[in-house]
Amino acid sequence: MAVLTYIQAVNQALREELERDEKVFILGEDVGQRGGVFLATDGLYEQFGEERVLDTPLAESAIAGVGIGAAMYGMKPVAEMQFADFIMPAINQIISEAARIRYRSNNDWNCPITIRAPYGAGVHGGLYHSQSIEAIFANQPGLKIVMPSSPYDAKGLLKSAIRDEDPVLFLEHKRAYRLLKEEVPEEDYTLPIGKAETKRSGEDVTVITYGLCVHFAKQAAEKLEQEGISTEILDLRTVYPLDQQAIIEAASKTGKVLLVTEDNKEGSILGEVAAIISEHCLYDLDAPVKRLAGPDTPATPFAAPLEKAFLVNADKIEQAIRELAEF
Amino acid sequence: MAVLTYIQAVNQALREELERDEKVFILGEDVGQRGGVFLATDGLYEQFGEERVLDTPLAESAIAGVGIGAAMYGMKPVAEMQFADFIMPAINQIISEAARIRYRSNNDWNCPITIRAPYGAGVHGGLYHSQSIEAIFANQPGLKIVMPSSPYDAKGLLKSAIRDEDPVLFLEHKRAYRLLKEEVPEEDYTLPIGKAETKRSGEDVTVITYGLCVHFAKQAAEKLEQEGISTEILDLRTVYPLDQQAIIEAASKTGKVLLVTEDNKEGSILGEVAAIISEHCLYDLDAPVKRLAGPDTPATPFAAPLEKAFLVNADKIEQAIRELAEF
Amino acid sequence: MVNQTKQAELSKDTLVAMYQEMLLARRIDERMWLLNRAGSIPFVVSCQGQEVAQIAASYALNKDEDFVLPYYRDLGVVLHFGMTVKEVFLQAYGKAEDPNSGGRQMPSHYGQKKNRIVTGSSPVTTQVPHAAGFALASKMEKRNVVSFVTLGEGSSNQGDFHEGLNFAAVHKLPMIVMVENNKYAISVPLSRQVACENISDRAIGYGIPGVTVDGNDALEIYRVVKEAHERALNGEGPTLIETISYRLTPHSSDDDDMTYRTKDEVADHRTLDGIAQFRDMLIEQGYLTEAEDQEIEEKIKQEINEATDYAENAPYAGVSTLTDHVYGQGGE
Amino acid sequence: MVNQTKQAELSKDTLVAMYQEMLLARRIDERMWLLNRAGSIPFVVSCQGQEVAQIAASYALNKDEDFVLPYYRDLGVVLHFGMTVKEVFLQAYGKAEDPNSGGRQMPSHYGQKKNRIVTGSSPVTTQVPHAAGFALASKMEKRNVVSFVTLGEGSSNQGDFHEGLNFAAVHKLPMIVMVENNKYAISVPLSRQVACENISDRAIGYGIPGVTVDGNDALEIYRVVKEAHERALNGEGPTLIETISYRLTPHSSDDDDMTYRTKDEVADHRTLDGIAQFRDMLIEQGYLTEAEDQEIEEKIKQEINEATDYAENAPYAGVSTLTDHVYGQGGE
Ligand SMILES: Cc1ncc(C[n+]2csc(CCOP(=O)(O)OP(=O)(O)O)c2C)c(N)n1
Ligand SMILES: Cc1ncc(C[n+]2csc(CCOP(=O)(O)OP(=O)(O)O)c2C)c(N)n1
Ligand SMILES: [Mg+2]
Numbered sequence A, B: 001m002a003v004l005t006y007i008q009a010v011n012q013a014l015r016e017e018l019e020r021d022e023k024v025f026i027l028g029e030d031v032g033q034r035g036g037v038f039l040a041t042d043g044l045y046e047q048f049g050e051e052r053v054l055d056t057p058l059a060e061s062a063i064a065g066v067g068i069g070a071a072m073y074g075m076k077p078v079a080e081m082q083f084a085d086f087i088m089p090a091i092n093q094i095i096s097e098a099a100r101i102r103y104r105s106n107n108d109w110n111c112p113i114t115i116r117a118p119y120g121a122g123v124h125g126g127l128y129h130s131q132s133i134e135a136i137f138a139n140q141p142g143l144k145i146v147m148p149s150s151p152y153d154a155k156g157l158l159k160s161a162i163r164d165e166d167p168v169l170f171l172e173h174k175r176a177y178r179l180l181k182e183e184v185p186e187e188d189y190t191l192p193i194g195k196a197e198t199k200r201s202g203e204d205v206t207v208i209t210y211g212l213c214v215h216f217a218k219q220a221a222e223k224l225e226q227e228g229i230s231t232e233i234l235d236l237r238t239v240y241p242l243d244q245q246a247i248i249e250a251a252s253k254t255g256k257v258l259l260v261t262e263d264n265k266e267g268s269i270l271g272e273v274a275a276i277i278s279e280h281c282l283y284d285l286d287a288p289v290k291r292l293a294g295p296d297t298p299a300t301p302f303a304a305p306l307e308k309a310f311l312v313n314a315d316k317i318e319q320a321i322r323e324l325a326e327f
Numbered sequence C, D: 001m002v003n004q005t006k007q008a009e010l011s012k013d014t015l016v017a018m019y020q021e022m023l024l025a026r027r028i029d030e031r032m033w034l035l036n037r038a039g040s041i042p043f044v045v046s047c048q049g050q051e052v053a054q055i056a057a058s059y060a061l062n063k064d065e066d067f068v069l070p071y072y073r074d075l076g077v078v079l080h081f082g083m084t085v086k087e088v089f090l091q092a093y094g095k096a097e098d099p100n101s102g103g104r105q106m107p108s109h110y111g112q113k114k115n116r117i118v119t120g121s122s123p124v125t126t127q128v129p130h131a132a133g134f135a136l137a138s139k140m141e142k143r144n145v146v147s148f149v150t151l152g153e154g155s156s157n158q159g160d161f162h163e164g165l166n167f168a169a170v171h172k173l174p175m176i177v178m179v180e181n182n183k184y185a186i187s188v189p190l191s192r193q194v195a196c197e198n199i200s201d202r203a204i205g206y207g208i209p210g211v212t213v214d215g216n217d218a219l220e221i222y223r224v225v226k227e228a229h230e231r232a233l234n235g236e237g238p239t240l241i242e243t244i245s246y247r248l249t250p251h252s253s254d255d256d257d258m259t260y261r262t263k264d265e266v267a268d269h270r271t272l273d274g275i276a277q278f279r280d281m282l283i284e285q286g287y288l289t290e291a292e293d294q295e296i297e298e299k300i301k302q303e304i305n306e307a308t309d310y311a312e313n314a315p316y317a318g319v320s321t322l323t324d325h326v327y328g329q330g331g332e
């Protein structure tokens, strides 16, 4: 099995899906000859031609909207937003259209589009190349939001997203692209959308998180293991709609829950996770639910010291787990 | 004191602010001669002229964006989105621009715009004239979201919004427009943004809600009083950023908390409220936090029976309070 | 005025059939208002004044292959593409059998997959990029299929108009965009919506042909849409067509147009009604007699009566269906 | 080629001053690349190839009254409107003293209220409606002030371009929109961005004048911007101007342009460099000697050295300021 970076895993999933199904095509800014500004589509233009790897004009509402039209027709478009921050002009198409098409037509039409976007901070991107955007969409029935935490997950979940019969927002952490590497099978495999996964089993504290923060949580857990603190890590994987059952089980198991996100604290998807826990696990909790998140300021300043101060990292998670364990 | 409907209170606030400050102006679709499709701006075009009550082309991103430019210049624009559902094309301007201007310029520029929009269901509006949209914006530092629950609050809060030095999203429940009436002082008064208000004091169960649901909660509470169940009602008024202190106090007071929204359950702003409670009130709770909300389907079908089934009403609230009281 | 020199292309039977369809749309619309004012249906938004353009354009399309992305006034288009009168009334009443949405959407939010009528929403102009998507997909599949999308002139000021047309132009997609300019966007007159002479002046900015036609001139509309259709099939890309008409009703049943325009203005435009002009031409040409016209009216009336009765008595969707079809049930 | 018949309007001193500003922008930009490649600053996005257009246009504006809404390549515009070289380096380093954002935004996200340089963001084209808003406000206040906004040609495909221009046109606002067409949007060449001949062809769709000019022809650019400025002040509404140039650098320091264009193509365009043409013209006209040119270069170099040193040694904003200025502190 080859060791792939996160971005290579994304690239491989795209290549295999383009090979597997001729209804699959890619559209976005600079996805063609350039291979994408992060090289997610590297080599695909050469292999599949400009008809299936389409450079679009600089217009996100059209990228989403044209993709939605093609998806209703019966194609399987994979639209790229160059940065998640630039999905904003396409929100009307995504929320009013993609998410509503099946319901509003009483199941007559559907919209199997995948919209990929690199989110997250840590690459000196300043206010507009750093944001977490999932909370904006995490209240829209009809939409699914997938945020893989590793190369293996990225490949399997992206394939599922492309094959899904409904619209999927697929958010990849841009700092994970080169930071994370692991063995990824060459063969075809898919992972289930809508299911969280236990990334680590533990007894003392449960960490519930997603995306790049899973990596940091693992680092923290390994360190704490040496101190005798045992950490359970639940990776949400799909942040909308949430896997309620898995959340309830993971929270109940240890009774001490740390929720982690890179997003701003107020209004992040952790609120919903906390609500599920408070509805279902009151009597299993041994400590108040704790949230570790970004401060409520626009994410994130360009200047390195400020960016660092904004971000969640392994140290901050370690500290929070320890506090809960000692509670 | 005159008895005004909710829409009349909005109209009066607008009129008084236009009179008070010549930097205030209104822009939107059909706000001029037509006086707005709900008559929020009725008579203002006649009184203040087309320069201050501007009919715009049908283009929400421009309505917001031009307003933002004028606000940065130093004006006090009040932009109307004809229906909250149609704010979607303007989200890039509201989130990427209005909400970030002060922070990104390190306090050099600011953006005192008010964006009004009628939200909510119950008028046979179907999928696109019924939505609750606050959750989309309730994760954006720099923005404030105000949702008044009564004519009196609407007038006082709208004046505060217009005078605020930062962008305020001001959401008015369209069914409240004619349904709710109360005495509203003719004179100038403002109400504080960022503060929740206790609308009713009680001992057994705390209901935390906002907007039109406050009205239904009051109806339910009155009925339950006769059964000897005493209900505290906290009206959030500002749903972002939330008044944490008031939430903690109200939840701790009775130990039994019902959160109510007309929005879809998953991902609504109630998640954040529940998270605040679970972080701060674990040992004060006598029952799990309960949420009453719309189902997770697009809001809301046109057909009357389906619309009714979707919506929260006084009966459903009454039932939920009773269950909590008996817990 | 109807240009008689252009009839050659269309047979007598076709012209009479066109007339019947225009009239059917008008009579349905009129009935909707009666039902609304009687309290039977909560909402109407009309085609009145735009039927001629809708039917003439529809005849220039391939109704067995093309995709249409109509807007809320396009009753004429959806009737031509196969929606039945009964189905139209079912959607007006929001009943379970409504094929557009099973009563989920407000009236006039059309969509019917089997007839290639693409589901639409309320936020205006989102359908323009969708139409480009359909055109792109059919081009990728090398099918000889065109997408036809309509919108109001006010709606041509939305970003999606610009982005959708530009995309289609760059990729030379088989798409026809028809702006039905009825001079008003709710209360806002054309002069406060745009500063250009014609909406079709926007075409040059996308490097595509743009044409403005009289929305009451069926034969001219047929001709320009037919040409656009041929260009599309020939791989020459999209065309922007503007039809000039006048909105004969208030914006919708919720509107009071007397707050922003006069009775006289409306009355003046009623005298120019394109359907009446078209009928007069047919009679003048000897293609239609007064008696035949009366028969047509009768047949339409009966069909509408039956459809109204049926829809009125049809059941609403059950409350248990409220949460159905948010997502699919698996499989591809 | 520089059109020599149009110099009349501009004095020798002005022309030499223009040259100095163009050169200053170029030399700053070149230094930024050196600093980036040396690992001192994380990011550069260049003005190279567009300085002539930026400076010529700026000279046609009223720098004491007008508002400018520059995009990330507009180093020339912001220098002309009063940002100092030191301030430019402070923002490149993201230091606390950066007047644009105190190090919060990426480099080249300009904004400085005292100089009426309106704060900008990364999502392209949002500034176009803002410019209309400034123009609307100054019109409401009956001030003789124009808003000047720029963007790339790729960015002219965003909905906000369409909506902003249409709004400004309908309300006849004093606004100038200058599209700096440098033939690429990152890797995507003009031909895959638009299908129109000129971006200025979009003007007629808003009923406003549209002009395309050679981005290396300073005097012609000055003339058309001056005319647009007069029209704006006369209440005749907005103008769309397109300057044709070529992006001489990769899109940014994160880009590798050799994946989508050739060395030769870039080298060919370097030979047409507008700044060199302008200098040659000044020398030919006897307005500038080689020695004077050398002196200018020296002066610029020294200024840049000092600014670099200063910025390099300046402190970052303290971590405790991270949460400052999300909201104002009350008052109006
Ligand atoms: C994005 C959006 N904004 C506002 C509305 C409300 N609205 C519905 S129809 C309409 C006017 C449309 O005018 P036009 O495009 O000229 O079409 P017409 O109704 O005249 O046929 C408006 C403003 C909407 N449906 N969508
Ligand atoms: C809304 C949005 N989408 C995508 C981007 C990423 N992006 C930054 S610059 C750029 C290309 C801009 O091209 P053009 O408008 O021609 O300006 P140029 O850089 O050539 O001067 C892109 C796609 C962005 N900044 N904003
Ligand atoms: Mg119209």
Ligand SMILES: [Mg+2]
Residues within 6 Å of the ligand: D152, D153, D154, D180, D181, D182, D183, D184, D185, D186
């Ligand atoms: Mg460019």
